Amino acid sequence: MISAYLSHHNRLEKLDLSDRHLSEAVWIDLEAPTEAEEDAVEAALGLDIPTREDMQEIEVSSRIYREGGVLFLTAQVIASPEAREAEIGPVTFAVQPDRLVTVHYHHPRSLTYFADWAARHDTALETGLDAALGLLEAIVDRLADILEGETRQHEALAKAIFAAHRPSGKAETLQVVLQRIGRAEAMNGKVNESLATVLRLLTYLTSTPEAADGPCLHARQMPMALAQLQDLRSLREVAAAQADKVRFLLDATLGVINIRQSDVIKIFSVVAFVFLPPTLIASIYGMNFKHMPELDWTWGYPMALGLMVISALVPWLLFKWKKWL
Template sequence: MITAFATRGERLHQLDLSNHPLHEAIWIDLEAPTQAEEDAVEAALRIDIPTREDMQEIEVSSRIYREDGVLFLTAQVIASPDAREAEIGPVTFAVQPDRLVTVHYHHPRSLTYFADWAARHDMALETGLDAALGLLEAIVDRLADILEGETRQHELLAKAIFAAHRPQGKTDTLSAVLQRIGRAEAMNGKVNESLATVLRLLTYLTSTPEVSDGPCLHARQMPIALAQLQDLRSLREVAAAQADKVRFLLDATLGVINIRQSDVIKIFSVVAFVFLPPTLIASIYGMNFVHMPELQWVWGYPMALVLMVISAVVPWVLFKWKKWL
């Protein structure tokens, strides 16, 4: 699908491609493009759109390069559809001096947020790098929102874990808590990966001097990129702290599971110890020896029952006195 945007005044608006050619757009977004759509964009703009396989390469030389006056940047961006697990995928920014082309095969909301924001607010979108910086800022803001949401989820998880061992605690089972911790770890890993790739792009942009082969940051754009770099470093610190929190929650959950198992084993041990003396007495008096004086007593059987009760109560009282129960 091809979506094209142009500037009207200082705001962004979507172009009707049936009435306007592609070269009038400042930003062209290709979402899961077909081969025919790729060919149309390549013919109109005279650029080589990278394939899906090229976008998934992890080498720096495949994610950041210049070709025929076009700067190609690829970052991993998170998309979190409703009622589905968040996914992460590459988004390639093909930056020309006068326009930006984005290519992706999933649906990151940050791109939609940027289009909506730029349509309602004045922005200085004069070059392809202006549009790229605006999109990167929207991606960083989206990652910050995800981290904030994950922080709240971690607090709820902590309450569920530390209430799980109490009889009146939450109804969340520990297995469900473990699954939620696994999802939190997966999400944090995706956020960290996205932050790392965007940080790499901005570091390249801010550290590359002006070149003749393709666009580069100008003086008015540099403060924007440096501010985004600072935000990214702060978010990476938050993501690292959240990774430590997830590990703590996992250790705490396993500790609660061990406590529950220990309580069960303790109960079985106490029951076995309590009933051991009565079992011993019952075994002795169940031998039915001929020369066993108590067999002839009228109160022999009641005496054996009383001894069994006493031998069970005494260990119980001893355990309570020692505070082992």
């Protein structure tokens, strides 16, 4: 799908491709493009759009390079729809002097958010790098929102783990907690990966001097890029702290599970110890020897029952006195 936007009176407007040409757009977004759509954009703009396989390369030289006067930048961007697990995928920014082309095969909400925001607010989108910096800022804001949401999730998990009074079905509850911790760790890993790739792009842009081969940051764009760099570094610190928090929650959950298993084993051990003396007494008087004087006693049976009760009660009281129960 092709979505094209032009800058009109410092506002982003969607371009009607039925009566306007792609070359008029300041930003062209390709979401899961077909081969025909790629050919149309390449013919209109004179650039070579990277394939999906090229976008998935992890080498830095494959994610940041200049070719034919076009700057190609690829970052991992999170798409986190509410109804399913968050997805992360590459987004390639093909930056020309007067426009930006983005290519992706998933649906990051940050790109849609930027288009909506720029349509309602005055923002200078004079060059392709202006559009790229605006999109990167939207991506950074989205990552910050995800980290804030994950912080609240971790607090809820901690309360669930360390709650003083647990509802019935404790084992099932802890299994659910473990699943939530696994999802939190997966999300934190995706956020950290996205932060690292965006940080790499901005570091390259802010450290590359002006060159003839492709666009570079101008003096008016540098403060915005440096501010985004500072935000990214602080977000990476937050992500690292959250990773430590997730590991702590996992260790705490496993510790609670071990404690509860120990409690169950302790209960069985106490029950076995309490009933061991009565069982011994019952076994003695269950022997079929001919000469057992207690068999002829009138109070022999009550005496045996009393011994069994006392032999069970004494260990139980001892455990209570030692506060082992």
